[in-house]
Every structure is written in structure tokens, then in C-alpha cells.
Amino acid sequence: MSLLIYLHRAMKGSFHRFYIGSRRLAALLLISGALFCFSGWAFETKTPIDSTSVALREHARYLASDQLAGRGVDTPGAALARDYIASEFTKYGLRPAGADGTYLQSFDVATGVAVKQPTSLILANEAPLPLNEAWTPLGLSASGKIEAELVFAGYGITVKDYGYDDYAGIDARGKIVLVLRYEPPPKNENSPFQKSQRYSVHATLRAKANNARDHGARGMILVDLNTPGNDDKELISMSGSLWRSGNHLIAAQVRRSVVEKWLHRYGISVPRLKQQIDREEKPASLPFAGAKVTLQVNLEEIHRRADNVIGILPGSDAKLKDETIVVGAHYDHLGLGHFGTPDPKTRGQIHYGADDNASGTAVLLELAKQLSRSKSKPARTIVFAAFSAEELGLHGSRHYINHPPVPLSATRAMINFDMVGRLRDNRVTVFGARSAHGLSEIINEQATRLGLVLIESDNVGRSDHISFYNKKIPSFHFFTGSHADYHRPTDTWEKLNIEGMAKIVRLTLATVERIASGKEAMNFVSLPSRPPSQREGARQGYGSYLGSIPDFGGNEEGVRLAGVSEGSPAALAGLREGDLIVQFAGTEVKNLEDLTDQLRNSKPGDEVEIVVRRGKESVTVKAVLRSRS
Secondary structure, eight states, X not given: OHHHHHHHHHHHSXXXXXXXXXXXXXXXXXXXXXXXXXXXXXXXXXXXOSHXXXXXXXXXXXXXXXXXXXXXXTSHHHHHHHHHHHHHHHHTTOEEOSGGGSSEEEEEEEEEEEEOSSOEEEETTSOOOOBTTTEEEOTTOOSEEEEEEEEEOTTOOEEGGGTEETTTTOOOTTSEEEEESSOOOOSSTTOSSOBTTBOOGGGSHHHHHHHHHHTTOSEEEEEOSSSOTTOTTSSOOXXXXXXXXXXXXXXXXXXXXXXXXXXXXXXXXXXXXXXXXHHHTSOOOEEEEEEEEEEEEOEEEEEEXXXXXXXXXXXXXXXXXXXXXXXXXXXXXXXXXXTTOSOGGGTTSOOOOXXXXXXXXXXXXXXXXXXXXXXXXXXXXXXXXXXOOSTTTSHHHHHHHHSOSSOGGGEEEEEEESSOSOOBTTEEEEXXXXXXXXXXXXXXXXXXXXXXXXXXXXXXXSSTHHHHHTTTOOEEEEEOOOOTTTTXXXXXXXXXXXXXXXXXXXXXXXXXXXXXXXXXXXOBOOOBOOOGGGOTTOOOOSSOBOOEEEXXXXXXXXXXXXXXXXXXXXXXXTOOTTOEEEEETTEEOOSHHHHHHHHHTSOTTOEEEXXXXXXXXXXXXXXXXXXXX
């Protein structure tokens, strides 16, 4: 500001004074510029200013900016991200591989549900409750109508190993269960319930709905006694209660004031029952004699358009250019967090998704630029694919597989980036490195050369590469680790390790150059299991280990297997690719979450009976589960 004032005064004087003032001004500008450059240099010694880092930071900062508002599917922010990626592909001279000469491959995806009529809730013989004022269907609900007795099932939780079961002593078969939101507070360090202000999996709506169904209930009514009565946030929004794997019982939420007033006539105080459970950490479930409920819900899926962005760099070798390598990353995120956030309090806030997955998209763009501008082009053709709707269920990569812009038979490998922005201690995890003979050795060699510590996971991992793996295409996925900001508004671009992302670029660039120019094509192998002594750092999830590899592209009841890990309990039991798991340890399996819950509740060493559909036959096998550690 002082320089501007000086210039203004100088211009008001004589020409001579202006000339002298200008010389002084020039001197000041030179000094200021030098100081600025020095301070910039001093700052950038901590953050590298090489062209790769500058480009990565520019991409990630824009993709995770306020303007893009979390890049939720079918939002203006997602469209801006899509157009930005397409514009960058144009700069790099990539060949469009979408529809009508564009980079865009469009598809429809279910983004939510809408309430349709007739939808109603009647307590006993009273008038129907006002929709959205006194009650609301839950987004995870099935459509249908039920008239049944109501039974109180506490928090709706069963933890057999801990000796806690809200369904013990009551018969929920054919009834509608009234369950409390959340879970009881832990009474000791062995409690399976919330720790460190975070609720356990037992508190999720999905777990409550599954448990109600498993105990024979036909309907579920949720009541929230933790939120003050008539609070605007008491009723969960449809998007906030959506569960994309679906459910098989009718479910709704009723305001606490309505439930308390109605049940008071039966001499029942739900708040008092909750206090008893919380105080003793013991169930207080009971039937409501004569309390009948008629619940009817009609939900219709809302479909929106999403776009993959696909560009092609033709191969340079006359014999190998018809073979392709796909390099991919998803660019969508949670938008305002109405679906997918672990903290309901953050719904409505921008979930920036800097690490998940602006980081992977930025790496994808930088790879496209460097490979397209390299003097020595890859021998094989490279397909760069920015997928959408990954957060909603791998829809973008599945659409690519079902409508490939280049033949899948010509696709030799797939490389995926998802959350590569938080490199710590130079440790990077790779999923699927052994999905082809010799692939692990190539990646390890390049990692060692760059000073990176490579951790090979025994799991295939769950991101867009699994769609390719399921088609028996060698597929691997880079990942720099989980963190507390995952799926939260705090996943911002300032927290990214830009230098670490640049290392991922160099690692992948060297790997792509090797596999794109190799004379021999890689042969797919089912991901094997390593001995326990070699499993350091592998991401394993929770519960006992079965070794089944689910086909995430399925939408049928049960869990379809894309394969089984070699030497795993699943393989030893005789499970194989194509089997549809429909029952596990006597419990019905309708989706992947059901199977995950059963594994979580099982112990290593348990022998479990698994029922699968194999073609038209029903096959029963026994598997001895192992530890994941």
C-alpha cells in the first residue's frame, strides 16, 4: 500500500519529480522483489518447486476447492471437475475415447430415493401421522406394507461374545421392533461399544436393520432419545439414512415426543427403559401388549447422470500398440456428506476429498502429461480413465468394463490410484501386486530405486481396480494409508504431502514404462495368500479371515465370488469363482455387509458351514476360519 501512495504522489508532481520518484520507485520494487523471491525461496525449501510438484499441487488444490464443493455425483462441482480433467487431456493431446468424439463416457447411477404415495404410519387406530413432521421412512427401507404388533428391542444390538443381546427373551418374528438410536455407553474396557467419542459398528442403522431382519422382524421403527424433542436434526434425512446395498424390511423413524405420548397409554416409559439399559449395560426389552402398528413405505430410486473421462495415448510400437494398459483414478467424492460421512454432524458441510481422491486424480493427470510429452512414447497404448461414482459403489469402473472404449481382451494391466496423498515414512501400500507373474518384482525394483518402502497387501483391496481384477486383468492399486480425516470435511488439500505424491508419480512412471514396453504380456493369476510372517503392514479389515474375493459388480441377493485366495480357508473348503454365498454359519447372507458382519462375529479356528448356489445347485461346505493378523 505504501508503494501505491508513493506512486500517486509522484504522479501529482512535475515531470522531473515524477522521473526521480519513478527511479526511487523502481529501486523499491527491485528491493521488494528480491525480498519476495528470497522469502519464496526460503519457503519452498520445505515444499519442492519442481514442475511435477507444482502441477500436482495446482490440480489437487482446484479439485479440493470450495468451488467444487466436494465433487458429489450430479452436482455442479462434479461437472467442473469433469470439464477440468477433459481440458487437461486436451492440452496433453490425448485422443478422446468417449461418446461423439468427446472424452465423456456417460451412465446413470442411483443417487438416492424419493418417497412416493401411498406412504403412511398409523399407531393403533389413531389418525395417520404427518409425514416428515412426526415421522419419516428410512432411506434403507424396503417398499411394502405391514400391520403387526410392536415390540421394544432396546438398541437392537446383539453381541454374543460379550453376552449382550437386546433380542433375548422377546419374540420379534413377524413383528415391528422399536429400537433406540446409537448404543449404550461402555461400562468397562472390554465393552464392544463406543470408545473415544466414536460409535461402534453396532450403532449403525445398517447393523440394526440386519439384526432385526435376522431375528425375524418384518419392520423396524427407530427413535432418537439423544436429540432434544422436536429438534430439526432429530429425524434423519432420506439421504442420511440411505444404504445402497439395500435391505429387506420396512423401516421408519418416529419423533420421540410421538412415541413417548403413545406408549404412555400402555404404562411404558421408553426414556426410563433407556436409562436402565445405559446404567446397567443390560437389555430391557419387552413386548407392548396390544400395541399394533400399520406401516407402509413406497420408495423410488433417483437416478442421475455421471461421466467417466477417458483419453488415449496411442502406443508407438507397430506390434504392441493394439495392446492397452489402463491407468485410472476416481474423481468423485461425497459432496456435502449426506451419504458416506462417518459423522452425521458434518452433513451439509463440504467434504473436500483432497486425499480421497483429488490426490489420485492429480497423479493421473501428471502421468498423462509426462507420458504424452515424453520423447520416447510407450510401446503399448495407454488409456487414462478418470472414473465417477466410485463412492456410490464402483459404478464408473463397472460401466467402463461393461462398455469398454477399447477391447478388454487387449487390456494387459490396470493401475489405480486412490488416496495417494498422505505418504508417511516413504511407505506405500500396493494391492494386487501379485495378480500377474513378475509384476511384484517390477514394482519392488522401482520402489527400491526411489527409496520407497513397498508394503504388499494380501487383499485385492476395494477400489475401481477390482472391476478389472474381476475380469482376470492384472490390476494393482497404490495407497498411502488411512487417516482420521477420511470421509470428513477435514480432508483438505493443505494436508497433502505433495512431495510424496511426486514420488508416486515417479514410481508409477517407471513401472508403466517397464510393463508398457515389455515384449511378453503379463499373465493373470489369482491373488495368493502369503505366510503370516510375510504380512507386515497389510490392510486386513476386521474379524476372521475367509479368503473370499467378492464380485462388487453384482446386484443379486447373496455374495457372488470373483475368486478365492490360494491356500485360504475358502479355497480349502472348496469355494470357487462364481459361487453365490447365501448362508454363513446358519445366518442368511443377502449382501456383502451381512458376510462382513458374520466374519467380524466369528473367531479364528471356528468351523463354519457355508451354503452357496453353484449354477442351479445348492452346495454346502465347511470352512475353518483363520486369523487376519
